[in-house]
Amino acid sequence: MTRHCLGLYITLATAVYAQPEVIGLPVQWAQYLQALPLVNPASAGTEGDVEFNIGNQRPLGLWRNNQTYYANANFRLLGSRSHAHQFHTLGAAFVGEKEGHYLRRNRAYVLYAYHLKLSESFKLSAGTSLGMANFVAATNDFNGGGSATAPDGNVGIWLRSDRFYFGIGHHQIFQGKLRPIWETTLLKRYWSLTTGKTFVLGPWLDFKLAALARIVAERKPDLDLNASMVIQQVLLAGAVYRHQKGLAFVIGLEKIKINNSIIKGSLSYQIPLFAYAVPNIQGIEIALKYILNKKQEVSGADEDNLE
Numbered sequence: 564m565t566r567h568c569l570g571l572y573i574t575l576a577t578a579v580y581a582q583p584e585v586i587g588l589p590v591q592w593a594q595y596l597q598a599l600p601l602v603n604p605a606s607a608g609t610e611g612d613v614e615f616n617i618g619n620q621r622p623l624g625l626w627r628n629n630q631t632y633y634a635n636a637n638f639r640l641l642g643s644r645s646h647a648h649q650f651h652t653l654g655a656a657f658v659g660e661k662e663g664h665y666l667r668r669n670r671a672y673v674l675y676a677y678h679l680k681l682s683e684s685f686k687l688s689a690g691t692s693l694g695m696a697n698f699v700a701a702t703n704d705f706n707g708g709g710s711a712t713a714p715d716g717n718v719g720i721w722l723r724s725d726r727f728y729f730g731i732g733h734h735q736i737f738q739g740k741l742r743p744i745w746e747t748t749l750l751k752r753y754w755s756l757t758t759g760k761t762f763v764l765g766p767w768l769d770f771k772l773a774a775l776a777r778i779v780a781e782r783k784p785d786l787d788l789n790a791s792m793v794i795q796q797v798l799l800a801g802a803v804y805r806h807q808k809g810l811a812f813v814i815g816l817e818k819i820k821i822n823n824s825i826i827k828g829s830l831s832y833q834i835p836l837f838a839y840a841v842p843n844i845q846g847i848e849i850a851l852k853y854i855l856n857k858k859q860e861v862s863g864a865d866e867d868n869l870e
Contacts, residue, residue, distance in 0.1 A: 597850035605690035605721035608652025611854035713739025
């Protein structure tokens with residue numbers, strides 16, 4: 564009965580109240596630091612020869628049937644991890660959004676990044692992710708459903724040192740349109756600014772600050788501010804202030820070394836701070852990362868491990 568009512572609501576709301584176009588933007592993650600190639604493709608390959616990232620975001624309570632998930636893999640094609648003055652990275656990414664039982668939004672990309680060593684301290688990379696966006700409205704008792712697909716793409720640049728990074732990205736560059744039934748979703752172009760800095764407070768304690776801004780024309784910018792402490796390069800605890808959305812608390816494992824590999828994992832819990840954050844009620848995110856470096860030892864400094 565609940566599904567029938569939801570299907571009727573979606574059908575009537577879309578037919579009666581739908582505007583000619585609505586703006587479609589990717590879900591912004593509280594733990595975006597665990598999947599920076601999804602934020603800026605130029606960051607792909609900055610951590611290791613092989614990188615795997617997976618994550619899941621799920622609201623709680625009445626919104627528990629909604630969720631977002633991602634998977635990303637990146638591979639360095641040329642050059643060693645620590646000595647190459649330039650190298651290339653090739654990767655793939657998939658992001659899926661599920662709203663209840665009837666709505667699905669999927670994006671799939673191929674990633675490419677070119678990395679250049681500018682000096683002993685700084686490296687610069689430029690990258691792109693090109694693919695498709697798909698929006699599906701499932702069939703129910705009140706409409707026949709529908710599916711729409713449009714090209715999608717992102718470009719970016721990334722400047723980094725051992726303990727600092729700064730990136731600029733331009734997203735949804737094709738500005739595609741999706742119309743699975745009546746309402747048209749515009750993949751509107753937008754910009755992103757990403758930066759982060761690590762402060763060494765002692766031999767066993769690091770303090771990290773990071774920020775992500777998403778700038779869309781004629782809309783208030785999205786802003787995430789991240790602060791965290793890392794103990795012995797293993798335990799992580801921090802918080803993310805999400806402007807007009809809420810506050811997320813993060814705990815996790817920053818770096819578990821196994822031979823030439825590094826494993827990271829973190830869990831976050833978000834609470835709303837303001838009345839207008841109701842759609843972003845309590846929710847959890849889980850993020851996992853695997854990094855493989857094809858050399859005899861993994862450096863303790865891990866010079867490219869920037870987030």
